[in-house]
């Protein structure tokens with residue numbers, strides 16, 4: 001038997017919804033943390049009813065359930081980084097903010113999930129308001145897509161200065177850095193590029209990756225924010241984490257196996273050697 005590997009595996013925690021079909025939410029996060037060699041802990045905020053074809057409903061956890069999931073994890077592990085995803089109610093967000101601050105949680109990635117690709121609202125207005133006020137100030141990075149950035153900023157994003165203004169609002173709420181995912185924004189002007197913009201107090205950096213024309217995009221947002229969380233836990237900087245995570249997601253989209261009848265999940269094992277494979 002080989003000697004035990006004495007490197008410590010960083011513990012990443014996701015606090016998000018459960019997608020039983022496995023493409024998004026905590027399942028995507030657990031696979032992504034694992035793909036980067038991190039240990040995955042998770043707390044479920046809501047059980048959603050969905051598959052690759054749509055989201056049909058959700059049963060949210062009580063705030064007390066979320067607290068009782070989180071406390072033993074922090075009692076037991078030295079959590080290296082945390083990611084939040086679907087946080088459906090104001091009360092759940094209050095509990096999360098309380099626990100994260102009591103436990104001095106570090107490297108917090110806030111993915112401000114608003115709506116599923118299929119158009120199902122995953123958060124109510126009061127909760128979004130609360131997330132902006134209580135979680136953005138704790139965030140090392142917040143990762144909205146265009147729609148989410150528009151909802152948080154309260155204005156449409158149609159030009160370069162709209163991006164800057166939206167990021168400014170999130171930085172002013174206390175987020176340390178803001179990654180606005182361009183998604184389809186550039187697809188008319190530059191159909192071959194997916195461009196995300198990372199803002200912090202020092203300025204803006206664009207990350208350009210290949211835009212893959214496909215419907216195999218179930219869980220891409222969750223996967224990107226989880227990958228950033230894992231890379232931060234591994235000790236990389238925000239910029240390096242975003243860069244590596246974008247590459248991973250691009251490969252994961254390209255490698256989708258086309259599972260399911262709708263928007264297929266991405267391949268979370270992109271670039272990972274699978275046990276038993278030669």
Ligand code: PXL
Pocket residue numbers: 016017018019024025026048050055085086113115116117122219220221222
């Ligand atoms: O991608 C947004 C998202 C996040 N979290 C959960 C989801 C979805 C989209 O369906 O189900 C649990």
